[in-house]
Structures are given as structure tokens and as C-alpha cells.
């Protein structure tokens with residue numbers, strides 16, 4: 001198991017063609033005020049909320065590869081699913097529109113948000129995506145069995161209409177549907193290389209990358225790249241839905257598929273997938289006072305907006321881990337902002353209540 005050079009890993013990623021959807025590199029810089037206020041390690045931020053497509057986020061990185069795959073397979077309709085206010089579904093719909101592909105979104109009501117045109121749902125509507133709303137598991141994530149039946153119906157419909165569907169798995173992470181390679185994770189192998197080069201330009205080495213983990217592709221890609229390049233960076237995934245055992249297994253599956261797809265001589269195992277499940281709160285998509293306070297603290301210190309479903313919980317984790325002495329004072333920690341800010345708006349009632357507006 002030899003360590004790969006950056007140029008070698010770039011060559012392997014380049015075997016997977018992509019469409020140009022976003023602006024790269026996204027910025028990476030130090031959060032001076034936050035680092036000082038917390039008195040712990042140096043905190044940097046990777047602004048993957050600024051990818052540029054449809055208000056930004058990690059899903060648009062993934063979609064550069066996935067949209068290429070859709071076109072390559074001759075499909076003209078993309079179907080995917082997730083929760084009502086899904087960032088993934090919005091980004092998929094926007095990416096599809098840019099390339100003349102029709103987006104069909106199956107949106108599950110997984111938490112008690114009103115079914116009104118706000119946040120991502122409003123944006124899906126503006127994109128004129130074909131939106132199908134269904135009941136879903138409350139406080140949980142949508143599972144494959146929830147979609148099977150409706151998916152079959154839709155696929156039949158599309159084919160009868162003379163069109164060709166591409167089924168994109170939730171989050172673009174786990175291999176499945178029409179996606180035969182872990183394209184989402186591969187985009188995050190690439191993102192890690194981007195971060196490595198930026199950190200080098202800033203004159204530091206990343207001890208930790210911390211980010212919100214949902215369908216596993218982001219973490220899988222980052223963890224594979226970190227290990228392949230042997231820089232010693234640890235990737236900390238903050239689960240927003242499942243417990244660490246269940247979720248860790250999913251990430252590991254995607255990570256192993258990524259190693260195989262890229263043809264890396266690398267053994268990735270359980271120990272490489274570090275998941276925290278202490279910051280889920282009441283469940284997926286459910287915001288509480290701690291998360292609201294964290295969002296406000298980051299906004300007041302740095303003028304940045306986190307989101308209530310993912311990045312607010314990941315930042316809460318970072319604050320708590322610092323408090324518990326998890327990091328050394330001289331460590332360099334990169335917080336990856338994965339997007340999701342449109343979800344602030346449909347959560348306005350809860351956020352304003354918790355912040356005492």
C-alpha cells in the first residue's frame with residue numbers, strides 16, 4: 001500500500017468525466033473570530049456552500065459527474081427522491097434544467113414542516129420540477145423501500161411516453177439505480193485534493209476535516225482521499241440522522257466502492273470512518289435551541305449562515321468537541337460548509353422561537 005501523489009490521484013479522478021456546473025475552487029480561509037472566541041484549535045472553513053449552482057452546496061459537486069453520466073446513458077429524465085426540503089433534490093433539478101433534462105422529484109414529508117412553497121420547495125417549484133409529495137418516516141431518512149412502488153410507476157409512465165429515465169440514488173452517494181459508480185464520493189476525493197492544495201498555499205496542514213454527513217458520499221470521498229494521500233488528516237463525519245454503527249457501515253460501503261472505482265491500492269476499513277451521532281438532536285431535520293444558538297453564534301462572529309438540518313449540527317459538534325478537549329490547541333481544523341441555507345426559511349417559526357425574537 002504505497003502512498004499516492006496528488007498528481008496520481010488527480011489522474012485517476014480524471015478517468016471520470018464531468019460536466020461543468022460550478023465554480024471551483026470554492027474559498028478556504030481562516031475563521032479568525034471564531035478561532036479566537038473558542039480558544040481552541042485554528043478553525044478554517046471550506047465554503048462548499050458557494051459552489052454557485054442554485055444557491056450552492058455539496059450536491060452540485062456530485063452532480064457534475066452524475067449529469068455527465070445521465071447524458072452519457074442517453075437519458076432525458078432524471079428521477080430522484082429525498083425529504084420535502086431536500087438540498088439534493090433542488091440541486092438535481094437545477095443541474096438537470098441546465099442540461100435540458102426533465103427533473104422528477106419524489107419528496108417525502110419526514111418532519112413537521114408545512115407543505116408550503118418556501119425554502120427549497122419554492123425553488124423546486126420555480127424550476128418547474130415535476131414534484132410528487134408523499135408521507136415519509138418522521139424524524140428519519142427516506143429508505144429504499146419507501147420509494148420502490150412509486151418509482152416503478154413513474155418509470156413505466158416515462159417509458160410509455162417515449163422517454164428515457166435515469167434513477168439517481170438519494171444524495172448521489174450509494175451506488176444504485178442508474179448510477180453504477182459512486183460518482184458523488186469521487187467528487188469529494190477531488191474536493192479533498194482541492195482543500196489540500198489550498199491549505200498548502202495558506203502554509204498549514206489539515207489535522208482534521210469536520211462536516212455534516214447525511215447519505216455518506218461526502219465523507220466516503222474525503223476519507224478515501226485522506227488515507228490514499230497519507231497526510232494524516234482525520235475526517236470527522238457528524239451524522240444528522242442515523243446512529244454511528246448503521247451509518248458508519250453505509251459510509252464504509254461507499255468508501256470501498258470508491259477505492260475500487262478509482263483503482264486505488266488501498267485498504268479502507270472501519271477505523272477510517274469516524275462518525276459522531278451525538279448531535280442529531282430530536283431527529284433528522286429537527287432543529288432545537290442548541291442548533292439555533294450555534295447558527296446565531298457563527299453568524300455573529302463571522303457573518304456566515306449555517307443551516308438547521310446539516311451544518312448547524314456539524315458546527316455544534318465542533319464547538320462541543322473543542323469544549324471537551326478533543327483537539328490540541330495547535331491543531332488545524334477545516335469545517336466544510338456543505339450548504340443547505342435555504343432550509344433556514346421554512347424553519348423560521350422554530351428558529352425565531354428558540355432565539356426569542
Ligand SMILES: *Cc1c(COP(=O)(O)O)cnc(C)c1O
Pocket residue numbers: 057058059087088171173212213214215216217218219307310311338339340341
Ligand atoms: C446532503 C448534505 C450533506 C451530507 O452530505 P452526504 O454526502 O449526503 O453525506 C451535508 N450538508 C448539506 C447541506 C447537505 O445538503
